[in-house]
Amino acid sequence: MGQTFQILGFFLIVLTLLMQWETYVKGVIWLFSISSFVVALFLVLLGLSHPGQGYLLFVLAGLTVSVRGIIIPLIMNKALRSLYKKPWRVREDRPMLGIGGSILVSLILILIGFFIYQNSLYEVLKIKSGAVPFALFMQASLLIISRKNAYIQMMGFLVMENAVVMLSGWVFSGLPFVVEAGAILDLLGLVVVSSLIIRVREEAIMQEGDSFEKELRG
Amino acid sequence: MLVVYSIVEILYVLLLAPLVAGIQYKMEERLESRQGPSVLQPYYDLIKLFGKESLVPKVSSPVYRLGPYVVFMFYLFIAIILPIITAFPLSYASAADFVGGGLLFGAASAVKKFTAIDSRCNYAHLGTSRSASLGALSEPIMVLIFIMLGVLSDTNNPFVINHVLRNSSHWYFSLLHGFVVIAFFIILIIETGQLPVESHTNGELGMIDQAMPFEYTGRDLAMYKWAAYMKSFLLMSVFLNVYILPFAVPTEDAGVLTIVVYMGIHLAKLIGLVLVFALLNTTVSKFRLYKNFDFLAVAFALAFLASLAYYISKP
Numbered sequence: 255m256g257q258t259f260q261i262l263g264f265f266l267i268v269l270t271l272l273m274q275w276e277t278y279v280k281g282v283i284w285l286f287s288i289s290s291f292v293v294a295l296f297l298v299l300l301g302l303s304h305p306g307q308g309y310l311l312f313v314l315a316g317l318t319v320s321v322r323g324i325i326i327p328l329i330m331n332k333a334l335r336s337l338y339k340k341p342w343r344v345r346e347d348r349p350m351l352g353i354g355g356s357i358l359v360s361l362i363l364i365l366i367g368f369f370i371y372q373n374s375l376y377e378v379l380k381i382k383s384g385a386v387p388f389a390l391f392m393q394a395s396l397l398i399i400s401r402k403n404a405y406i407q408m409m410g411f412l413v414m415e416n417a418v419v420m421l422s423g424w425v426f427s428g429l430p431f432v433v434e435a436g437a438i439l440d441l442l443g444l445v446v447v448s449s450l451i452i453r454v455r456e457e458a459i460m461q462e463g464d465s466f467e468k469e470l471r472g
Numbered sequence: 473m474l475v476v477y478s479i480v481e482i483l484y485v486l487l488l489a490p491l492v493a494g495i496q497y498k499m500e501e502r503l504e505s506r507q508g509p510s511v512l513q514p515y516y517d518l519i520k521l522f523g524k525e526s527l528v529p530k531v532s533s534p535v536y537r538l539g540p541y542v543v544f545m546f547y548l549f550i551a552i553i554l555p556i557i558t559a560f561p562l563s564y565a566s567a568a569d570f571v572g573g574g575l576l577f578g579a580a581s582a583v584k585k586f587t588a589i590d591s592r593c594n595y596a597h598l599g600t601s602r603s604a605s606l607g608a609l610s611e612p613i614m615v616l617i618f619i620m621l622g623v624l625s626d627t628n629n630p631f632v633i634n635h636v637l638r639n640s641s642h643w644y645f646s647l648l649h650g651f652v653v654i655a656f657f658i659i660l661i662i663e664t665g666q667l668p669v670e671s672h673t674n675g676e677l678g679m680i681d682q683a684m685p686f687e688y689t690g691r692d693l694a695m696y697k698w699a700a701y702m703k704s705f706l707l708m709s710v711f712l713n714v715y716i717l718p719f720a721v722p723t724e725d726a727g728v729l730t731i732v733v734y735m736g737i738h739l740a741k742l743i744g745l746v747l748v749f750a751l752l753n754t755t756v757s758k759f760r761l762y763k764n765f766d767f768l769a770v771a772f773a774l775a776f777l778a779s780l781a782y783y784i785s786k787p
Contacts, residue, residue, distance in 0.1 A: 257646070257785065264647050264781055271773055275766070354769035361776050368780065382784045389780075 259424065262296045263386030266420070267364065270393040270413055274356045277345045279334060279405045283327050286409050290322035293416050300423050311423070318419070326412065326445050330405065346403045356400055363392035379425055387421035408448055415441055477731065478552045478562040484735060485551040485709075489701035490514035492708070492742050499750035514701060521694035529687055531592045539587030540688065540695035546580035547702040556709045557735055559634050559721035569628040570618045573710075577663075578611055580703070584684055591687040599683025602761065606669075606680070609768045610662050613655065616775040620652050621714075623782055630714050637718040644718075646785065651778035653715050658771035660711050662764070664704040666749050668756045669764050678758055705742070712741045 269289045273282050294315040301311030334341035351359060367389035375384060394417060397410030415437065494511040501508025510516070528537055550573055552564045568576060585604060588596040622628045624643055625636040637644050662669050665681045673679065685696045713721055720737055722730045759767060 260781065260784060261647055261650075264651075264777060267777065268774075271770075275770070353763075353766040357766070357769040357773050361773055364777075364780065368783075385784065 258299060259296065260383050260386065262292055262299075263383060263390070263420070263424075266292055266390055266416070267386065267393065270390060270397065271357060271360055273397055273406075273409065273413070274360055274393075274400075275353050277349065278342070279344045279346075279403060280331070280342050282406050282409045283330050283334075286412055287323050287327040289413065289416055290318055290326075293419055294318040294323060296420060297423055314423075321441070322412070322416070326441070329445055330408075334405070344403075344405070346401055346406060348402075350400050350402065356396070359400070360393050360396055363396050364389040367392040375425065381425055384421070384425045387417045387424060390417035390420065408445070412441065412445075474563045477558060478564060480731075481557050481562060482548060482551050484557055485702055485705055486548070488739065489705035490518060490698065492705055492739075492746060493701045495743055496746040496750055499747055500753050503750055503754040514697075518694050518698055521689075521697070522691055524690035526688075526690035526692045528692075529591055529593070532590050532687075536587050536590040536687075537692065539583050539590070540685075540692050540699060542583050543580045543587075544695050544699040544702070546576055546583070547699050547706060550576050550580075550706055551702070554706060554710055555631050555634050555713050555721060556706075557722070557731055557738060558726075559631060559638070559713075559718075560724040561629075561631050565631065570621070570630050570633070571615070571628055573630070574611070574614055574618060577703070577707075578607075580699075581607060588684040588686075593687045595679075595683045595686040599680050599686070602680045603684065606662060606764060606768070609765065610659055610771070613768065613772050613775055614659055616772070616779075617652050617656050617659070620648060620775065620778045620782065623779075624648060630710070634714050634718045634721060637714070638721070647781035648778045648785070649715075651774045651781060655771045655774040655778065656711060656715055658767065658774070660707055661749075661752070662768070662771075663707055664749070667753045668759045669767060671753075671758050678761060708742055708745050709738070712738070712745060717741055 266289050269285050269292070273285050276282050276285060297311050297315035297318060301309070301315065304311065331341070334344060338344050349356070368385045371385040371388040376382065391414055394410045394414035397413060398407045401407055401410065419437065491511060491514070494509070494514045497513065498508045498511045526537075549564075549567075552562055553568050553573055581603070585600045588600040618628065621633050624646075625633045627633070637649065643649055661667075665672070670680050670682075671678055672682070681700070685693060688696050720734065722734050726734075
């Protein structure tokens with residue numbers, strides 16, 4: 255089972271690397287959706303390996319699929335459609351880092367994540383693979399820092415949340431279910447509110463006659 | 473007997489390398505609903521070129537003339553040190569390990585670059601410069617991949633790596649192996665000049681390997697082309713026999729018949745791989761030249777993740 259968890263964890267890292275590679279917002283949204291499904295699969299497997307609290311993890315997996323895997327990407331896509339005539343063409347104009355550069359920086363951050371975990375929580379937990387969510391967390395930070403597009407930055411934040419859910423499931427599997435489920439539902443609210451703010455702000459900017467793409471940069 | 477097997481292995485690589493290239497060309501044409509050339513076309517091309525005289529630029533040195541023959545000999549030597557038709561070392565296999573084999577590939581590549589520079593042709597220089605830029609990044613990644621396989625098997629011997637992966641489902645289905653396979657596949661695409669890195673056209677904007685032998689003609693060009701077919705054949709064989717499908721390669725207790733049957737199986741594996749390349753070449757568009765380095769960054773990332781996966785999974 256440990257190896258399956260590692261495969262899923264590294265798959266999430268690869269998906270986040272692909273997000274670094276992807277310049278189109280729609281692509282990043284779909285990659286996030288896939289990564290949420292992976293997190294849900296992880297929770298199901300965790301539930302199967304913890305028969306006592308399995309049903310809570312199954313509920314959490316269901317929530318993860320429905321909220322992060324389906325509803326959030328749908329809302330984001332809807333907001334994109336309402337803001338742009340050609341939503342599939344919305345992309346990062348001039349990324350701060352080139353693709354090769356961002357992948358290399360991402361690898362360095364993964365290494366830093368491993369180093370931090372190794373010298374902090376590992377001493378207590380003695381679970382080597384706990385470093386994977388840490389690495390994911392660092393990658394998500396890079397996604398937020400290195401992109402100027404508000405949507406992609408938001409995706410980076412959601413990936414960060416995925417890393418937290420994974421860490422809590424993997425390393426602190428005894429955490430109360432309500433905390434984890436609460437974090438997910440908070441996220442839903444965050445996305446809805448953010449989409450509305452973006453929409454309202456865009457309308458205000460359009461009324462002033464300025465380019466909204468220029469204004470949406472973080 | 474090992475000497476006989478070595479000779480058979482050399483002949484197998486020498487004679488079938490153009491056929492595999494021909495099958496790939498045919499597949500690509502068929503995928504685009506065209507009739508395409510015969511699968512034997514590379515043989516016809518080689519025969520035609522061997523029958524023509526070689527023209528040598530006035531300004532070139534003997535390096536230009538000798539280059540294709542030296543490269544050809546390098547690949548012939550590599551053919552007897554890698555597990556192509558047997559999973560046990562043949563007579564000369566102890567001459568070089570995996571890193572040694574990589575260095576021989578690198579040496580052959582360096583000789584090709586010298587010959588291209590010596591031709592004093594602008595196109596050849598352009599190709600050399602591009603090839604060197606890619607090689608400077610792809611070869612360290614290849615070394616990292618070899619190191620990871622070395623970690624997995626505690627050795628640098630491709631025969632031992634084949635043995636470990638064939639007999640250990642733990643390693644075969646490990647993350648380390650998965651990452652290494654994908655990283656090597658990317659390197660294989662670069663080294664064998666497939667899309668999205670290189671297209672088989674003489675378009676100035678994208679050509680790399682096509683540009684290097686631009687001045688070669690006749691017999692010299694035939695040797696150059698034959699060596700290129702062998703290089704692709706050898707790299708694909710390493711990918712199949714060591715990395716992705718190490719199964720069914722005849723072991724020491726296998727008889728002659730088993731080895732002959734395996735040669736057929738190996739050819740089938742190669743056809744499967746060239747089908748994948750043909751699909752790539754007909755469906756994927758070419759990257760702009762500077763984007764190739766992003767592609768290499770992905771290969772590096774995967775090889776790097778392989779080392780982290782090993783670190784996490786080791787007891």
